[in-house]
Amino acid sequence: MADDSASAAPPHQGVPSEPPTAGAERPPLDEDTMARAVEHGVGPHPQPWPDDPRLDPELLAGGDRRNVVDRYRYWRLEAIVADLDATRLPLRIAIQNWEHDFNIGSIVRTANAFNVTGVHVVGRRRWNRRGAMVTDRYLQVHHHPDVADLAGFLAAHGSVPVGVDNLPGAVPLETAELPEHACLVFGSEGPGLTDEMVEVCDRLVAITQYGSTRSINAGAAAAIAMYHWALRWAPR
Template identity: 75%
Template sequence: MEAIVADLDAQRSRLHVAIQNWEHDFNIGSVVRTANAFNVAAVHILGRRRWNRRGAMVTDRYLHVYHHSDVPSFLHWLDEHGVTPVGVDNLPGSVPLETVQLPQDCCLVFGSEGPGLTDEVVKGCEQLVAITQYGSTRSMNAGAAAAIAMYAWTTQWCPKPRTS
């Protein structure tokens, strides 16, 4: 496993993702699994240390997963590492994801299922983006939103696949 992680480390993107875990959110496993698919630099979990690893399908073993007990320690970590926090939520003031250039060194931050991003996290984000939705629902599952946002970052910053 160490050899696989070393190989992944040599190719990791500069994207970080974070998800709030104030209420033992079951979406975390899904977010972690998707983060592995995009080979992100790291996953950050804010709040409770315990999370449902079942949905991650063991992919967390191949990622760098950091736990932050509170928002200030998370924001301090990002600042020390030159990573810009970008909140993903459909809040007032959010701009459509498809209209922005995301920072190359950024951390896409997702809220807990239901309440979304806390005010404290929103205040710490350099930018807020929202995923444009066309149906009758006001929001989508945090795992689905994370996949869409990671894909958007990837289309802006990762090499395009070669076609034959």
């Protein structure tokens, strides 16, 4: 009889053959790492304060812990929005919200990072805002009760709806020429774009994949598509 132990494959080199013991003591974090983990933003602004109407006296006095880039530290919310409005990119994002999709918050946050003109939620009005990390305060989030309402809005504002889904007839995103005034449209996680939404889209694009999964997370897909659009149209 063959010796099973002799034919067993050896463990991968450099990888422990057994998981670490539960409760094993980990090396302590150094002070700098711990400080970075607990500190967010900036503290109170040193006196004298700048004479700038865009600045918020409460933030100057107490510090600014918001998730904003450094140039907007201590700025009033209204001042930040006004500054962003002056440089909005002509891109819109639409998401179908038939299943109270948890990805919407993540998509809104990414849309803020790309400073899009607006985000459009189609279907249910309520959506999980936790993933947005309050970035929905810095851009316009529109609600549309149905696909027809979205289509009418986009037509009135000269925005071309482009569906992003791996459906038959979709063009690979990396070879697609997206219009400058585009609205990238995403379906709910799982079902994807509805047939009604596909009908109103000017074209369909799909993100090329190389693994076994049929689709990727809607929030990740939105980030990829926005970045692809920005490579062509965003100023540098």
